[in-house]
Every structure is written in C-alpha cells, then in structure tokens.
Amino acid sequence: MPTYTAPLRDMRFVLTELAGTDRLRALPGCEEIGPDLVDPVLEEAAKFCAEVLLPLNRSGDEEGCTLENGVVRTPQGFPEAYRAFREAGWTSLGADPDYGGQGLPKSVGMLVEEMICSANLSFGMYPGLSHGAYMAISKHGTPEQKSLYLPKLTSGEWSGTMCLTEPHCGTDLGLIRTRAVPADDGSHRITGTKIFISAGEHDLTDNIIHLVLAKLPDAPPGTRGISLFVVPKFLPTEDGRPGPRNAVTCTGLEHKMGIKASSTCAMAFDEAKGWLVGRPHKGLSAMFTMMNEARLGVGVQGLGIAEIAYQNAVSYARERIQGRGLQGTQAPEKAADPILVHPDVRRMLLTMRAMTEGCRALSALAALEHDVSVRHPDAAVRQQADDFVQLMTPIIKAVFTDTGWDAATLGMQVWGGHGYVRDNGMEQFARDARITQIYEGTNGIQALDLVGRKLGAHGGRYLRSFFHPVLAFIEAQQDVAAMEEFILPLAKAFGRLQQVTGEVAQRGLKNPFEAGAAATDYLRLFGLTAMAFAWARMAEIALEKDDAFYRAKLATARFFMQRILPETSSLSAKVLAGGESLRAFEDAAF
Numbered sequence: 282m283p284t285y286t287a288p289l290r291d292m293r294f295v296l297t298e299l300a301g302t303d304r305l306r307a308l309p310g311c312e313e314i315g316p317d318l319v320d321p322v323l324e325e326a327a328k329f330c331a332e333v334l335l336p337l338n339r340s341g342d343e344e345g346c347t348l349e350n351g352v353v354r355t356p357q358g359f360p361e362a363y364r365a366f367r368e369a370g371w372t373s374l375g376a377d378p379d380y381g382g383q384g385l386p387k388s389v390g391m392l393v394e395e396m397i398c399s400a401n402l403s404f405g406m407y408p409g410l411s412h413g414a415y416m417a418i419s420k421h422g423t424p425e426q427k428s429l430y431l432p433k434l435t436s437g438e439w440s441g442t443m444c445l446t447e448p449h450c451g452t453d454l455g456l457i458r459t460r461a462v463p464a465d466d467g468s469h470r471i472t473g474t475k476i477f478i479s480a481g482e483h484d485l486t487d488n489i490i491h492l493v494l495a496k497l498p499d500a501p502p503g504t505r506g507i508s509l510f511v512v513p514k515f516l517p518t519e520d521g522r523p524g525p526r527n528a529v530t531c532t533g534l535e536h537k538m539g540i541k542a543s544s545t546c547a548m549a550f551d552e553a554k555g556w557l558v559g560r561p562h563k564g565l566s567a568m569f570t571m572m573n574e575a576r577l578g579v580g581v582q583g584l585g586i587a588e589i590a591y592q593n594a595v596s597y598a599r600e601r602i603q604g605r606g607l608q609g610t611q612a613p614e615k616a617a618d619p620i621l622v623h624p625d626v627r628r629m630l631l632t633m634r635a636m637t638e639g640c641r642a643l644s645a646l647a648a649l650e651h652d653v654s655v656r657h658p659d660a661a662v663r664q665q666a667d668d669f670v671q672l673m674t675p676i677i678k679a680v681f682t683d684t685g686w687d688a689a690t691l692g693m694q695v696w697g698g699h700g701y702v703r704d705n706g707m708e709q710f711a712r713d714a715r716i717t718q719i720y721e722g723t724n725g726i727q728a729l730d731l732v733g734r735k736l737g738a739h740g741g742r743y744l745r746s747f748f749h750p751v752l753a754f755i756e757a758q759q760d761v762a763a764m765e766e767f768i769l770p771l772a773k774a775f776g777r778l779q780q781v782t783g784e785v786a787q788r789g790l791k792n793p794f795e796a797g798a799a800a801t802d803y804l805r806l807f808g809l810t811a812m813a814f815a816w817a818r819m820a821e822i823a824l825e826k827d828d829a830f831y832r833a834k835l836a837t838a839r840f841f842m843q844r845i846l847p848e849t850s851s852l853s854a855k856v857l858a859g860g861e862s863l864r865a866f867e868d869a870a871f
C-alpha cells in the first residue's frame with residue numbers, strides 16, 4: 282500500500298527561505314508567523330494526514346459513495362475522520378477570527394492543503410468546496426448572511442457547494458437555465474437541475490450550503506444575466522440551527538473514473554428557497570471569487586498527487602531489483618541491481634521530483650502574494666500582489682494538474698506492471714488525478730483565460746508583475762559565475778517567452794482564432810519559465826549552503842534546466858507556427 286511522509290523539510294524551505302517570512306510577518310495578523318507557530322501546525326497536519334486520511338484513501342476508492350432515497354453515504358470511516366478533522370480545527374485554519382477562524386495566512390494553508398490532497402484527494406474535496414463557499418459569502422454576502430453562514434462553515438459543522446454546471450451547460454455558463462423567482466418575503470424560489478455537483482449531498486455535516494447560479498426573470502441574455510444565490514439544504518432557524526428541509530434533493534450519483542469517495546451529485550432544485558448573494562445579474566463575478574480560490578486549490582490537488590506518486594515511485598525503485606547497472610554492478614550481493622540505477626528510471630524520478638518541487642516553489646511564491654493582496658494596508662501594494670496572483674492562477678491550475686497527471690503515470694511506469702494492477706495503489710493516483718485537469722474550467726479554458734483575459738489586462742500590468750522581477754533577477758545574477766548554469770537557461774527561456782508573448786498578443790488582436798490556437802502551448806511555455814525562475818532562485822539559496830538537502834536542491838535545479846526547460850524551445854516553435862494548420866483542416870474530414 283502507498284505510504285506518505287509529508288515533505289516538511291521542503292515545505293519549510295519554500296515558506297521561510299524561498300518566499301521568506303519577513304514580508305509575511307509585516308502583514309497585519311501575521312506578526313507571529315515563524316517556526317514556533319508554523320512548525321507545530323505543519324507537523325500536526327502531517328500526522329493527521331498520514332494516520333487518519335491516508336488509511337482511508339484506498340478503502341474509500343474501493344467502496345465509493347452510495348445513494349439511497351436521496352441520502353448519500355460516504356465510505357466507512359469518512360464521517361469519523363471528518364469529525365476528527367473538524368474538531369482538530371483544520372476547517373478553520375485560514376478563516377477570519379471574527380467568525381471563529383484561526384486567521385492563518387494562505388502561505389501556511391496551502392501547505393496543509395497539499396498534504397490533505399496527497400493523503401486523500403476525495404476527502405479533501407469536502408472541506409475544499411466549503412472554503413470556496415466561505416470566500417464567496419465573505420466577499421459578497423450581506424452582514425446577516427455572513428453572521429449566519431460563516432461561523433458554521435468555519436467550524437465545519439456545515440459544508441458548502443458550488444452549483445454551476447447543468448446538463449447542457451458546462452464551460453459556457455451563459456446557457457444556464459436554472460430560474461430564480463422573487464418571493465414576497467425577499468427570498469427567491471430556485472428551480473432547475475444541476476449536475477456534477479461535488480459534495481452536493483453527504484453525511485459529514487449537519488447542513489449543506491449550496492451556492493447556486495441562476496437567472497432572474499428580467500435577466501439579460503448570456504453571462505451578463507447570471508445571479509448567485511445561497512440555498513441551504515435545511516433552512517436555518519432564528520437561532521441559526523438547521524430547520525425545515527428545503528426543496529433541494531440529490532437525484533443521482535455519478536459513477537466515475539476516480540475520486541470515488543467524493544460524492545458527485547445531480548441536484549434538483551424545485552422551488553427551493555434561496556437568497557441573493559451580491560447584486561442581481563452580477564453572479565458570475567461573485568462566483569469568480571470562489572472559482573479563483575478553487576483554481577488555486579485544484580492546482581494544489583495536482584501538486585499533492587504528484588508528491589505522493591513520487592514518494593512511492595522512489596521507494597519502489599530502491600527495492601525492486603531488475604538487470605544490472607550500465608556503470609557496472611551496484612549490488613553484487615543481490616541477483617540484480619535496484620531499478621534506481623537505470624538511467625531511464627532516474628529520468629522518470631527526476632522529472633517527477635523537479636516538476637513537483639518546482640510547483641511547490643511557485644505555489645509558495647503565489648501564496649505569499651495572495652496574502653499580501655488581501656492583508657497589506659497599502660492599496661497600491663495590494664494591487665501589485667494581486668496582479669501576480671491573477672496572472673499565475675490559470676498557470677497554477679493547468680501546469681500543476683498536468684504535473685499531477687504526468688507524475689501519476691510516470692509513477693505507474695516506474696512500478697511497471699505492478700503499477701498498473703490495482704493491488705499497489707499507483708493506478709488510483711492516475712485515476713484520481715485525471716479530473717483535476719477537467720473541472721474548475723478545463724486546462725484548455727485556463728489557457729484561454731491567460732491569453733484572452735490576463736495578457737492584455739490593464740495595458741499589460743499583470744504581465745509586468747512577473748516580467749519585471751525576472752528581468753531584475755537575471756540582471757543581478759548575470760555576473761555571478763556560480764549561477765551561470767542556471768541564469769543562462771532561464772534567460773533563454775525568458776527571451777522566448779517575451780518574443781512569443783508579443784507575437785501572441787499581436788496575432789490575437791488581428792484574429793482571435795490565432796490566440797486560441799496558441800493558448801495551451803503558450804501557457805505551458807509560461808509555466809515552465811516561471812518554474813525556471815523559481816528554480817534559479819532556489820539554486821541561489823542552495824549555493825550558499827552545504828548539506829544533503831541543498832545539494833539535492835542544486836542537483837534537481839540542474840536537471841530541471843538541462844532536461845525539462847528545453848521544452849520551451851519546441852513550445853515556442855509550435856506557438857509561432859500559428860493556427861493555419863488547425864483552421865485549414867476541413868470539419869467533414871475529422
């Protein structure tokens with residue numbers, strides 16, 4: 282069975298040495314952030330994930346969720362684990378102290394999220410969705426909605442959902458048919474069918490708070506006419522307890538490839554009572570609060586899967602013996618050498634490692650900017666930090682989830698046939714990872730977001746939040762001899778990114794099809810360059826130190842620069858080739 286040890290050493294490194302806690306500590310509410318506060322949190326989370334969540338990962342996958350008479354049962358052990366999770370305070374980690382939260386910054390929260398996703402991705406869906414609901418209500422809700430729902434979501438007594446998708450409407454939310462009719466008492470009656478709703482129904486919490494996109498009778502067509510409603514499963518009583526049942530039911534559970542212990546529900550709203558969140562017809566932008574948080578969260582799901590797949594691939598490669606090493610026999614006392622000696626196996630392990638640690642580094646940098654963007658007293662500083670988060674959100678979602686899938690399949694490859702059969706748990710990682718590239722906006726849609734919305738935003742302001750620091754770093758390091766092997770490849774990739782960005786922007790302005798044709802390759806080129814920046818910064822830190830951890834950092838940085846980053850060359854060639862070969866192919870010939 283797979284094992285998991287939280288990578289605490291690397292987590293501390295990205296938090297304290299790479300991102301650095303000085304900027305964090307300067308933020309209101311973060312003054313106490315330091316090893317005394319953070320280490321026990323990370324260590325406790327690591328323990329909980331390894332001892333409580335990991336053992337339920339396989340059984341949850343085998344058993345799945347069941348639906349009987351509208352009631353969904355999660356797999357055995359899940360309700361108890363959720364109660365323990367909640368009682369230990371993990372649902373309240375990042376929430377506002379005004380609502381009972383612990384107010385810890387995202388820089389710490391994202392590390393804990395990664396551990397949960399490594400240990401049990403399905404379990405992590407339940408608190409993950411609640412976090413999104415918390416964010417939407419805290420940003421757009423009325424004071425009454427905040428005081429009613431936020432403490433319950435913080436304590437984890439109630440959970441949240443995000444109800445966007447309908448049978449005929451996935452990516453294109455302008456097609457939504459769910460209706461909201463105003464009632465005399467100021468509430469609305471919500472009617473419609475939602476599908477694929479994660480945590481739509483389950484037995485973990487006393488109440489479920491659905492955040493539902495619907496259209497008012499006077500709604501303008503398309504996405505400009507969508508409003509957001511809060512629809513509780515049980516209507517809260519005056520004193521805030523779950524009261525009468527609302528007219529919302531789970532009518533079916535999806536049977537799916539992975540994350541089987543996460544309930545994916547078809548939901549029927551039959552004149553259910555709901556309340557508007559935010560302004561009429563402005564629901565999509567309110568929902569984007571949730572979606573942006575969720576996109577970072579889904580990126581971290583990819584990272585979590587990549588980490589556990591890597592750990593289990595390494596342990597297998599150490600013990601499985603097959604063939605002899607090409608540099609001579611390594612284990613003469615055995616009938617064969619461990620497969621770890623083979624260059625192709627090392628290639629797979631180092632690819633997994635370099636991408637996983639690169640993702641963790643980028644996620645720490647983005648989390649720090651996220652904390653600055655919400656906590657810094659100066660609006661201009663907040664905005665600058667937010668620019669970086671906006672730019673990085675589609676990149677983190679898409680590149681990290683692609684990394685999760687790639688690492689899961691590489692991990693399976695390292696295990697050979699023993700990875701493909703169910704017994705050893707490696708194939709579950711692949712099945713679980715695959716959805717992360719699809720939900721929360723497919724990775725193709727993330728690429729369009731980057732090219733269509735983020736590149737040109739505010740006259741290129743988002744772009745500058747990345748381009749300027751990279752340029753400054755390259756300039757500062759270009760004469761440092763020991764850094765040459767990292768700075769040269771970074772500068773090359775960055776040059777490609779700059780050139781291609783100009784081309785994509787120009788061609789896209791003339792013809793949007795060109796921007797769409799370039800988007801996915803462009804996003805990956807951007808993501809790898811951002812990771813190269815993170816790797817070069819990590820190398821700079823590691824060069825100053827000398828122990829096994831830093832030596833491995835440097836060796837991984839070298840592998841990244843030599844064996845992964847060159848992919849940017851072919852990506853830039855693909856982007857520059859333009860979209861003609863896609864456009865010219867006749868539809869009938871497909």
Ligand SMILES: Cc1cc2nc3c(=O)[nH]c(=O)nc-3n(C[C@H](O)[C@H](O)[C@H](O)COP(=O)(O)OP(=O)(O)OC[C@H]3O[C@@H](n4cnc5c(N)ncnc54)[C@H](O)[C@@H]3O)c2cc1C
Pocket residue numbers: 443444445446450451452453476477478479480537545716719720721722723724725726729
């Ligand atoms: C397990 C699971 C859990 C989910 N959880 C939730 C949830 O909690 N809440 C919720 O509301 N939804 C949820 N979803 C739905 C999920 O977010 C959607 O499946 C996803 O957004 C894609 O929509 P779709 O499946 O309808 O695909 P479609 O929108 O039909 O897309 C099909 C393909 O076409 C591409 N495509 C579509 N439009 C464009 C375009 N304009 N340009 C380029 N390419 C395009 C897509 O990238 C994709 O490759 C979940 C789905 C699953 C499977």
